[in-house]
Amino acid sequence: MMKRAINGMVPRQWRWGRDAQDARAGSSWARGRVLASFAVLTAALLAFHAVVPNSVGHLGSLLEAFLPWLGLAVPILLVPALLRRSATALVALLLPMAVWAYLFGGLLLPGERGAPDITAVQHNVSDENTAPADTAEALIDAGPELIALEELTPSALPLYERTLAPAYPYHAVEGTVGLWSKYPLTDVRLLDIRPRGIDEGWNRGLRADARTPWGDIAVYVVHLPSVRVRPSGFDSGYRDESARLLGAAVTVEKVDKVILLGDFNGTVDDRGLAPVTSHMGPQPRDFALSWPAAFPVSRIDHVMTRSATVTGIRTLPATGSDHLPVVAGIRLAS
Numbered sequence: 001m002m003k004r005a006i007n008g009m010v011p012r013q014w015r016w017g018r019d020a021q022d023a024r025a026g027s028s029w030a031r032g033r034v035l036a037s038f039a040v041l042t043a044a045l046l047a048f049h050a051v052v053p054n055s056v057g058h059l060g061s062l063l064e065a066f067l068p069w070l071g072l073a074v075p076i077l078l079v080p081a082l083l084r085r086s087a088t089a090l091v092a093l094l095l096p097m098a099v100w101a102y103l104f105g106g107l108l109l110p111g112e113r114g115a116p117d118i119t120a121v122q123h124n125v126s127d128e129n130t131a132p133a134d135t136a137e138a139l140i141d142a143g144p145e146l147i148a149l150e151e152l153t154p155s156a157l158p159l160y161e162r163t164l165a166p167a168y169p170y171h172a173v174e175g176t177v178g179l180w181s182k183y184p185l186t187d188v189r190l191l192d193i194r195p196r197g198i199d200e201g202w203n204r205g206l207r208a209d210a211r212t213p214w215g216d217i218a219v220y221v222v223h224l225p226s227v228r229v230r231p232s233g234f235d236s237g238y239r240d241e242s243a244r245l246l247g248a249a250v251t252v253e254k255v256d257k258v259i260l261l262g263d264f265n266g267t268v269d270d271r272g273l274a275p276v277t278s279h280m281g282p283q284p285r286d287f288a289l290s291w292p293a294a295f296p297v298s299r300i301d302h303v304m305t306r307s308a309t310v311t312g313i314r315t316l317p318a319t320g321s322d323h324l325p326v327v328a329g330i331r332l333a334s
Contacts, residue, residue: 032086035077036093042073043095046103054271061227062234064269065298068287071100104285116311116329117214120146122301124223124263125156126321127176132156135319136163142316142327146210147180148261150223151321175203177221177262183210185219191249193222195241205246209255214332217308218255222246222262239265240272247275250306257332258306263323265300280304286313290324303328 045052049067052060074096081089121144125135129151136159139147147168149160157173164171168180172188179185191205204223209216224246225238243264250258260280266273268283283304289296296315301323303310309331316325 028085028087030088032081032084032089035081035084035086035089036091038073039077039089039092039096042070042077043099046070046096046099049269050271058234058236058272061236061266061270061272062229064271065227065234065267067267067269068100068104069297071096071104074100114309114311114331117332118146118212118330119144120148120259120261120303120328120330121316121325122148122261122263122303122328123319123325124150124301124321124323125152125160125319126323127151127153127156128322129156129320131320132159133163135321136160138316138319139325140164140167142325144327145182145212146219146259146261148219148221149178149180150176150204150221150263152176152178172206172208174206175201177204177206177223179206179208179219179221179261181208181210181219183212185210186216191220191222191246193224193242193245193249195225195238195245198225198238204242207249210259212332215257216255217257217259217332218253220246220250220258220260220262222260222264224262224264224266227265236266236272243273244275247279250276250279253306256307259308259330260304260306261302263301267298267300268302277304280306281309283310284312288313288315288326290315290326292322293318293324294322296324299326301326303330305330308332 049063052063054060074093077093081093121139121142123139129135152173164180168182170185171178171180172185174190185208188208190203191207193205194202206221208219210219224242227236227239264273268277288299290299290301303326311329311331313326313328316327318324
């Protein structure tokens with residue numbers, strides 16, 4: 001028997017076992033199981049991002065800050081799945097594709113927006129902006145009724161005031177944030193959203209009433225603290241505390257209609273902003289990525305409303321800032 005095996009005469013039962021094993025190894029359904037696992041994991045993170053804990057390094061907030069970009073896992077996994085001719089991986093990739101399309105696919109489709117009553121511009125102009133007058137001119141060209149600016153410096157503020165004054169006769173500035181309006185502004189006051197432990201000179205919020213043809217509107221302009229990605233995780237503690245203070249202020253606001261503009265240093269999906277977003281109306285799911293200006297990957301600049309509707313959000317071309325200006329149409333009529 002050993003001689004027959006050596007001469008290639010393998011016993012029939014051995015040959016059947018090896019042929020079956022080879023068939024399984026060559027099956028398109030047997031290959032690519034690891035790729036399929038990554039596809040399922042991507043779909044799970046997209047669908048159930050809210051269950052990712054924030055207790056360790058604020059990983060949940062970090063994931064939500066870049067949630068749409070998880071869709072890139074599909075083309076990344078698709079290439080090796082095709083090379084390996086893995087039916088299992090290709091079928092599994094339908095899961096993240098379907099979840100991403102459900103969450104973000106509508107952003108790619110034109111919708112019935114409706115004509116806005118007013119337009120508002122939100123822009124972090126950057127304290128390193130070397131062309132404030134040109135920046136102001138670019139914002140004027142968009143034709144908004146309201147302009148909110150952050151990171152105003154003492155040296156640049158007079159240039160913004162001088163350039164914007166002819167088209168916007170009413171304005172208010174508190175600390176490093178400002179509001180320019182075509183409507184009269186009343187009851188202007190500092191909005192205290194300063195987290196504990198930050199110097200008293202830190203003023204990044206204001207509140208004013210704008211007297212419009214649709215009645216008084218409470219307009220808020222804010223700049224929440226920055227976040228940092230450190231070896232210990234996603235550091236958003238100051239930002240989250242400031243969001244809680246802002247949410248508390250909006251909750252007790254007596255004016256029915258509210259427009260909230262600012263640099264939130266977070267996306268609307270970020271649970272750290274829930275104290276604010278839970279009290280405001282839904283935003284249109286436009287991408288309108290605003291930061292960083294050179295290659296935008298996230299929209300952290302927002303225009304939110306209460307008892308009003310944001311009809312659409314878009315960005316303007318780059319100015320001298322590291323943020324892109326955000327333009328929002330707002331419908332005020334009931």
